[in-house]
Amino acid sequence: MKVILRNPRKEIEVDGKRRVKDLLVELDILPSTVLVIRGNELLTGDTVVGGDDVLEVRPVMSGGRAGTP
Amino acid sequence: MKCRKCGGAAALELRRHNAAFCPPHFLEFFRKQVAEAVHRHQMFTREEKIMVAVSGGKDSLALWDVLIEDGYQTAGLYLDLGIFDYSKESKAKCQAFAASRGQTLHIERVAEAVGAPIPVVQQATRRPTCSACGLSKRYLMNRAALQHGYPVVATGHNLDDEAATLFGSVMHWRPTRCRGNRPRWPPRTRSSSAA
Numbered sequence: 228m229k230v231i232l233r234n235p236r237k238e239i240e241v242d243g244k245r246r247v248k249d250l251l252v253e254l255d256i257l258p259s260t261v262l263v264i265r266g267n268e269l270l271t272g273d274t275v276v277g278g279d280d281v282l283e284v285r286p287v288m289s290g291g292r293a294g295t296p
Numbered sequence: 297m298k299c300r301k302c303g304g305a306a307a308l309e310l311r312r313h314n315a316a317f318c319p320p321h322f323l324e325f326f327r328k329q330v331a332e333a334v335h336r337h338q339m340f341t342r343e344e345k346i347m348v349a350v351s352g353g354k355d356s357l358a359l360w361d362v363l364i365e366d367g368y369q370t371a372g373l374y375l376d377l378g379i380f381d382y383s384k385e386s387k388a389k390c391q392a393f394a395a396s397r398g399q400t401l402h403i404e405r406v407a408e409a410v411g412a413p414i415p416v417v418q419q420a421t422r423r424p425t426c427s428a429c430g431l432s433k434r435y436l437m438n439r440a441a442l443q444h445g446y447p448v449v450a451t452g453h454n455l456d457d458e459a460a461t462l463f464g465s466v467m468h469w470r471p472t473r474c475r476g477n478r479p480r481w482p483p484r485t486r487s488s489s490a491a
Contacts, residue, residue: 259311269307271297271316289355289456 228280230254244277254284261286301325312455330362337479340448346370347402347446349437350393352386357393359452364397371400373440373449375433378406378413404440406432 230239230250241250247270251258263270264283276282297306299318306316317325333339340346346363350356350372363370374390377383387403394401407413410432412420417432441449465473 269319271306271309273297287456289353289454 228277228282231281231283233283233285241277244275246272247274247276248272250276250282251284256284326358327362327365330359331366339479340368340450342368344369344448345446346448346450347373347437347441347444348450348452349373349375349433350390350401350452351375352389355452355454355457357389357452359450360393360399361397363450364399370450371402371444371446373402373404373437375436376403376405376407377433379415402440402444404436406436409436409439 228241230241231237232239232254241253245253247263248258251261251263251272258272262285263274264285265276265280270276270282297309297316298304299306299321300315301321301324302318304318307319308322309316315325346368348356348360348363348370350360352374360370360372372390372394374387376387390401393399406417410417414432437449437451441447462474465471
């Protein structure tokens with residue numbers, strides 16, 4: 228599956244199936260700091276992903292866009 | 297993971313509430329949380345006009361949306377900070393939101409009000425950007441509300457904001473600011489206002 232990371236933007240390929248929460252642990256991302264999105268769908272930690280899935284891992288932030296002066 | 301309300305597939309898990317919700321029931325839960333907080337803390341009534349300070353981001357626009365749907369008399373206030381394309385995009389989002397819901401959006405330009413846009417203020421004062429911005433915004437929000445006749449100003453925040461404020465107070469050893477991190481205002485009477 229393809230995983231799109233933000234800030235900085237990066238795309239990585241991950242083989243095999245696993246739960247979202249396990250994927251985030253592998254990527255060293257705290258689950259409570261991101262939304263995991265597949266298409267128009269938000270995924271919870273127990274959702275199994277893999278195969279042709281394209282996931283976006285979007286950090287949740289407030290108070291302006293990253294990089295704003 | 298299943299929605300606590302309907303048992304369907306959940307889209308969001310809220311560990312703080314030990315619950316998960318599907319999209320429609322999350323929105324229902326969210327609106328109910330806001331309504332209960334407004335009622336519990338006697339923030340304002342449906343007779344009072346509310347100026348909702350909006351940045352174009354999710355927190356403030358979600359608040360405005362919830363208040364409109366709950367039947368409050370609202371208008372938006374967008375403070376144009378003059379931060380290059382960021383401010384242009386943010387203003388456009390606020391204008392589009394207001395137009396889609398038939399609401400009034402007031403726009404105030406910080407550069408006109410204080411003599412310079414935020415990036416220049418930041419350089420001149422040598423304060424952190426957020427500090428220069430926060431001081432200006434609070435003053436301008438209150439001023440705009442008084443000028444336009446709104447007794448209430450509403451701002452949208454989330455627990456990240458609360459946590460950042462609390463950590464900042466702890467790290468700078470400001471114990472008085474750590475107390476009472478709950479809504480505070482003078483006792484309200486039927487005729488009083490809360491701007």
